[in-house]
Amino acid sequence: MQLQKMPPPAKSTTTADGTHTLPNQMAPMAKTTASIKPVLIEGLSAYRIENSKLALDVIPELGGKIVSLRSGKVAQTEWLWKNDRIGYEQAALNDSYTQKHDSGGVDECFPSVDACTLPTNSGAFSGLTLPDHGELYARPWEVMTCETDHDGRAVLSLTRACETLPCEFQRTLTLSPDEGKIEFKYCLYNISDTPVPFSWCMHPALQLEPGMRLLLPEGHQLYCSYASDHAPLAAGDVFHWPNSLKGENLSVIPDITMPKGYAAKVLSQSDFYDCTTAEEKVIVGLENPSTEEVLQFELPPTEIPHIALWLNCKGWAGDGGAPYFNLVLEPAIGNADGLAQLVNGNLAPIVQAHCTREWSLVLRLLKH
Numbered sequence: 001m002q003l004q005k006m007p008p009p010a011k012s013t014t015t016a017d018g019t020h021t022l023p024n025q026m027a028p029m030a031k032t033t034a035s036i037k038p039v040l041i042e043g044l045s046a047y048r049i050e051n052s053k054l055a056l057d058v059i060p061e062l063g064g065k066i067v068s069l070r071s072g073k074v075a076q077t078e079w080l081w082k083n084d085r086i087g088y089e090q091a092a093l094n095d096s097y098t099q100k101h102d103s104g105g106v107d108e109c110f111p112s113v114d115a116c117t118l119p120t121n122s123g124a125f126s127g128l129t130l131p132d133h134g135e136l137y138a139r140p141w142e143v144m145t146c147e148t149d150h151d152g153r154a155v156l157s158l159t160r161a162c163e164t165l166p167c168e169f170q171r172t173l174t175l176s177p178d179e180g181k182i183e184f185k186y187c188l189y190n191i192s193d194t195p196v197p198f199s200w201c202m203h204p205a206l207q208l209e210p211g212m213r214l215l216l217p218e219g220h221q222l223y224c225s226y227a228s229d230h231a232p233l234a235a236g237d238v239f240h241w242p243n244s245l246k247g248e249n250l251s252v253i254p255d256i257t258m259p260k261g262y263a264a265k266v267l268s269q270s271d272f273y274d275c276t277t278a279e280e281k282v283i284v285g286l287e288n289p290s291t292e293e294v295l296q297f298e299l300p301p302t303e304i305p306h307i308a309l310w311l312n313c314k315g316w317a318g319d320g321g322a323p324y325f326n327l328v329l330e331p332a333i334g335n336a337d338g339l340a341q342l343v344n345g346n347l348a349p350i351v352q353a354h355c356t357r358e359w360s361l362v363l364r365l366l367k368h
Contacts, residue, residue, distance in 0.1 A: 033152035034175040041067060042088055047146065049154045049173065053180035054365050056173075062088055063137040064158045064171055066106035066204075071180060071293055071365040079286075079295050079365075080105050081205040081326040085319055091138035093131050093163060098318025104205045104326075107137040110188075111165050111198040113308075114338035122343050124194045128164060130339060133203070135164050145172070152177030166192035167351070180365035187358050190351040197348035199334030201308060202361075206286055206295070206327045208313070210255035213287040214327070215296070216241045216307065217276060221269040225337055228315045231262035238269055253327075254313060261314030261323055268335045271305035278302050281362075284329060292368040299331050303359035306332040331361055 034051040046059045046067070055076075057068040067088075070076045082104040091101050115132040118125050145157035157172040170187040190196045224237040232248035233239065242251035256262075272282045284307055285296035299307075310328035317323045333349050334342050342348040351357040 031152075032178045033148055034154035034177050036146060036148060036154040036156060036175075044088060047156055049156060049175050051154075051175060051177060051179075053178070054175075054182070056175075056182070058156060058158075058173070059088070060143055060158055061140040062090065063107055063139050063160075064141045065103075065137065068105070069295075071295075071367075077288070077291055077293055079206055081207045081324070083324070085321055089138065090140070093135060095132070095138075096318070097133035097137065101133075101138050102205075102318050106202065106204040107133070108169075108171065108200070109134040109203050109330075110136050110162075110169060110200045111167075112339035113199070113201060116338035116340035118197075118340055119344055122197065125165070125197065130164055135162060136160060136169060137203075144170070165196050165198065166190065167196060167198070180367075182363045183360060184363065185358070185360045187356055188351050189356045190353055193353050195350050195352050197339060197343055197350055199332070199336070199339045199342055199349060201330040201332035201334070203328055203330055206329060208253050208325050208327050209288070209290070210253055211289055212253040213289065214242070214251045214253070214309070214311075214329075215283060215285040215287060215294070216251070216309075217272065217282055217284075218242065220272065220275045220307075222266045222309075223269045224264060224266050226263075226265040228263045230260050230315070231264045233264055233266070250311070256313045256325070261325075263310070263312045263315030263323070265308065265310050265337070267308040267337070268306040268332070270335070272299070272301040272307075273305075276301055282307075284331070286327065286329065294366040294368070296364045296366060297329070297331055298362040298364060300360070304331050304333060304361060306335040308332050308335070333359065 036047055036049045039046050039048045044059050046057050048057050055070045056066050059065050069079045086103045112130040116130050118128045120126050141158040141160045144159050145155050148154050154175040159170040161168050168189045172185040174183040220241045224233045224235055227233050227235050232246050233244040237245050239245050242249050276282055282299040282301050287294045308330040312324050312326050314323045314325050336342045
């Protein structure tokens, strides 16, 4: 099934105060509606999608990067971390993400997180080199749909034809008219005559403060692929959430002072079925007790079976500067840092020839 491209969004108009707005494209039937309008962010064309509960800003020409996610219209909370040392710029295929493009916000990683070369058992793709953090971030995406629909939902659908693998990647964001709820729908289309291996993860960099709580299913088994000095776990550790093998509760963000900061990467050991059933949604997220707010991802385990955490408590920075304080909470398909590792273990997800693979999740902002 070929992806259907939609007409481009209507041209915006500029009011006397300089605000960029879109004309009404559909007469909404709902009592309340979400809105979507073009804005400029650091000189780049973006879309602002919002309702009374939340707002997000998306830059299509930077890989559909979500650069801001705010809860509330009065007392706003910004959930996304922004790097004040790395600016926004488009990426070349052989760029280092961590050195040049780790600017914060939400990126999409496909078809690998780590740079790697696919092994000999990769068939037609044997020897193919895949770039750091994939090929979707910081590259221009095409706008397919930009509208408010009859139900009052704001819809933004973006797509990109891939360079390394013969695929088209599509992501659709749908904001509810009156809830703090965004639905993410993904569609990967294999345009070739051969099955394509891949991995994917959402890559949201979140702001941290001491005392926040990390939400993962209790008892889910994880393994550590990297740990810095002073970390409460070591590379190779396999443990059940939330306690490390050293007995430390990883769910509470610590009050770190240098030089005791640390960084660690942990991933699902297998899939979510060790702690849930196919009928239940897996809840992962971040809770801020000081504001009584929760950022929550609702994952169907039949579609998104894994999670990865990059927990950086002032322990690492890819540009050589002062270490960051952030969390990357990664819903994932594939539980390894590189696609080559998955292929070698016969664990790589596959999209069959001339077929699509679809998955979805819900992001929800809650106030206790």
